[in-house]
Amino acid sequence: MHIVICIKQVPDSAQIRVHPVTNTIMRQGVPTIINPYDLFALEEALRLRDAHGGEVTVLTMGPPMAEDALRKALTYGADRAVLLTDRHFAGSDTLATSFALSQAIAKIGETFGSPDIVFTGKQTIDGDTAQVGPGIAKRLDLLQLTYVAKIVSIDLNKREITVERRSEGGTQTLMSKLPCLITMLEGTNEIRRGSLDDALRAARSRIVKWNAADAGIEDLTKCGLRGSPTVVKRVFAPATRAEKAEQIDTTEKTPRDLADELIAGIFSRQPALEDELAFDGDA
Amino acid sequence: MTEKFDAIVIGAGMAGNAAAYTMASRGLKVLQLERGEYPGSKNVQGAILYSNMLEKIIPDFRDDAPLERHLVEQRFWMMDDTSHIGMQYRSDDFNESRPNRYTVIRAQFDKWFSRKVREAGATVLCETTVTEVARDADGKVIGVHTDRIGDVILADVVVLAEGVNGLLGTRAGLRETPKPETVALAVKEMHFLPEDVIDQRFGLKANEGCVIEAAGTISRSMAGLAFLYTNKESISIGIGCLVSDFAATMESPYDLLENFKKHPSVQPLIADSEVKEYAAHLIPEGGYKAIPQLFGNGWVVTGDAAQLNNAVHREGSNLAMTSGRLAGEAIVQVKTRGDPMIKENLALYKSKLDKSFVIKDLRKYKDMPALLHTNSRNFFTTYPQLLSQAAQNFMRVDSTPKIDKERATTAAFIKERSRWGLVSDAVRFAFAWR
DSSP: OEEEEEOOEEEOGGGOEEOTTTOOEEOTTOOEEEOHHHHHHHHHHHHHHHHHOOEEEEEEESOGGGHHHHHHHHHHTOSEEEEEOOGGGTTOOHHHHHHHHHHHHHHHHHHHOOOSEEEEESOOTTTOOOOHHHHHHHHHTOEEEEEEEEEEEEETTTTEEEEEEEETTEEEEEEEESSEEEEEOTTSOOOOOOOHHHHHHHHHOOOEEEOTTTTTOOOGGGSTTTTOOOOOOOOOOOOOOSSOOOOOOOTTOOHHHHHHHHHHHHHHHOHHHHHHTOOSSOO | OOOEEEEEEEOOSHHHHHHHHHHHHTTOOEEEEOOSSSTTTTOOOOOEEEHHHHHTTOTTGGGTSOOOEEEEEEEEEEEOSSOEEEEEEEOGGGSOSSOSEEEOOHHHHHHHHHHHHHHTTOEEEOSOOEEEEEEOTTOOEEEEEESSSSOOEEEEEEEEOOOTTOHHHHHTTSSOOOOGGGEEEEEEEEEEOOHHHHHHHHTOOTTEEEEEEEEEGGGTTSSEEEEEEEOSSEEEEEEEEEHHHHHHHOOOHHHHHHHHHHSTTTHHHHTTOEEEEEEEEEEEOOGGGGOOOOEETTEEEOGGGGTOOBTTTTBOHHHHHHHHHHHHHHHHHHHHHTOOOOHHHHHHHHHHHHHSHHHHHHHHTTTHHHHHHHTHHIIIIIHHHHHHHHHHHHHSOSSSOHHHHHHHHHHHHHHHHHHHHHHHHHHHHHHHHO
16 A cells, blocks of 8 residues: 655744734744644554555655655654655645645656555644645545544455544544545544654655656646735734733732622623623522 | 664764764764754753864854854953943954854754764764663673664764763763752843844944853852843843752742843843743853763763863853864774774773863863852852942042042952951962962
8 A cells, every 4th residue: 555645844833933023924943843733644644554554655845944844754654755846836825736746646656656545634734724635636536535533444455445524513434435635633643753763764764856847747837936826915913902901909908809809800891791690599 | 673883972962963973974884862853952052152163073164054143242240239340352353254253043053063964974863862871791881772662772882962961871870960069050041133233232233243241149149150142133141050059049040030131231232122932951060070980981971961061261062062073083093993992992082182172171270160159159249249339439429539439448348358358269269260
C-alpha cells in the first residue's frame, strides 16, 4: 500500500505577533511547526502502513525551509519526503495550491507507485479554509472522505475502506472504494515518538526536491499568484475595545461584600439576568 | 542495528557545536544529540558573541551568521535606588570591517551554527535526550543510551557539552552536581522596539550596538549583575544572582528584574516596548576552583558543563566555543595518531586548554567568586550607595564649603566600612584581580 500525506509548515500560531507599528503579522523569527491537524493524518497513515505494509510518502509545497517540516515527518517514521519548491508557487491560494499538489501527487504516483490513499489534515491553522484536500481530490478524481474521525477497517483485497465521519447531525459510517482522499479530524490519535533508527535515518535522508518542471507542471499560469483568484485586500489588527474592564478594590472587604459587589455589578449591566436568576422564596 | 561513531557530542550549544564542527570538518564520523526541539531552543544567553573565538572555528562567519548589532559602546553602572554612577567607553574604532563583538539572538544564531555543523558532515538529532552513558566492563565510556526506542549508540569518545545543569555527567559520576554558591540564576526579557527608536535612545547608527552592565542595590545585597543589550529590533534586559543568595534571602528573580526595569535610569530606555519573551537560565560562577575533572576514559567535558565561565568579564560563550574547539582538535589528533581514546591520550585536551586564555583567565580570577560572595553586601549595596552619595554631594551646588563636602564623604565611607574594612576590601579586591 502506498500512502501519500500532504503536510504544511505553518507559523506556530501560539507565538505569532502583530507588529505594533505597522499592524502586520511578524513572520520573522516566529517558530514554524507542522500544521497540527496534519499530524493526526500522518499518524493514521503510519498506523495503516504498520498494520498492512507499504510506504508513506510525505509531500509539502513551500519555501526551501519547509524541508525542516519534512525531516520531522521522517523522524516520526515516514518513508520518503518530497518538497515541492519553486518561486512560481509563491503566493498560491487554495486553488493554485491544490493544483500544484495534485500534479505532484500524480508525479509521485508515476515515480514511486500509485497512491491508494491520500491524506491531509482537516485544515491548516494559518489559512483555516479546509479547501486544499477536497481540491486535490477533485483534480485527481479521487473519492473524498472529509472530517474523518476514525478509520474502522481497510480491505486491500476488495480495495475498500470504512471510516467514521463527523457531520453536523452526528457520526456517519461510510464505506469507500480505494483510492481515496481522507482529511483527518483532530483528536483522533496522538503522533508517535519516532525510534532512534527513524531519527537517524531522517537526519541523514536526502529530501526529494522538485520544482514545477520536475513535478510535470507545464501550465504555470495555474500556479502561484497568477493562478490564484483570491486577493488579500487588507490585513488589519482588530481595534482595541473601548470599554475597560471594571475593577473591584479588594482591600479591607470581606468575601461576602466582594461577592455582593460583583453580583450587583453584573446585574447593573445585565438587568434581564437578575429576573432570570431570581430565586423563588427565601434564598 | 548498533551503529558506531568516531565521536558523539551531547548538546548543541556553543561548546557542542564548536566540538562537532571541528571534528566533522576534519573528517570524523560525528553524531550530535540535542534534547531541544531545534538547536538553540533550550539555549539562553544575553547574548554577546565574541568574533575572535568564532573566527578560529568558522573564519567567514560574518557572511551569513544572523548577527544583530556590533558593539561600539560599553557602559558600567554602579546603581543605588535612584541613581547610577558609571563609566562608559565608546569608540569609532569598533566600527571596523571585522567587528570584535556582536549582540546575537541565540535561538537564531544556534540554528545557523547547527546548519554549519550539518554541512560539515555531522549527523544532528534533535528532540533526543541522552539518558545514560554506556560503559564497558572497565568503566570506559563507549557510547550513550537515548530516550528513543533503540539500541545503544557506540562511539570512541563522548563529548559532554550538555550545559551548566547537565544531569548526565553528574549522574554518571563524571563530576559533582553544581553547588548553589557556584551557579547564578539569571532571568531575561526581550523587549521589542523599532530599530530607529533604539538608535535614538542609545545614540546609535547603522547596526551599532550598546551594552550596559550594572551592579548595585538592584541585586539587594546579593552578588549579582544586571545587563541591557541592544539587538536590532529588541532590547535584552536581565539580572542574575547566585542561587545560594536567592535561597538565603528568599528574593525572587523576576521581582529583581521588575525593579531593575522600573529604575529611573533604565525605564526611559525600554519605555513603550513590548515584551517578546521571557527566559531564565543558570550560569556557572564558581570560576577556576569549581572546574571539574575535564577528561577520562572515553569522554571529555566542555563549556558550561565544565564550569568554564568567566564571571568577572561576563564571558561564557567564547570559553564554551574555545573549549569545544580544543576538545575537537585534541580528539582529531588522537584519532589521527591511531591511539585509543583513553584518559592518558585525552589529557591532550586539558593541556591545550591550560595553554589557552580559557584557563589562564579563570586562574587569574580564582579568588574573585569567594570574595564577592562573602562580601556581597559591601560590594553590591554599601559601596554603590556611598559612591552615589559622594557623586551627588560633589555635583549638587549649595552653600556648603567644598572642604566640608569632602570630609562628609570620607566620613561616610569610614562610618559604613571603617578604615580597616576599606583597606582590607581594597587589598583583597586587588589580590583577586591580580
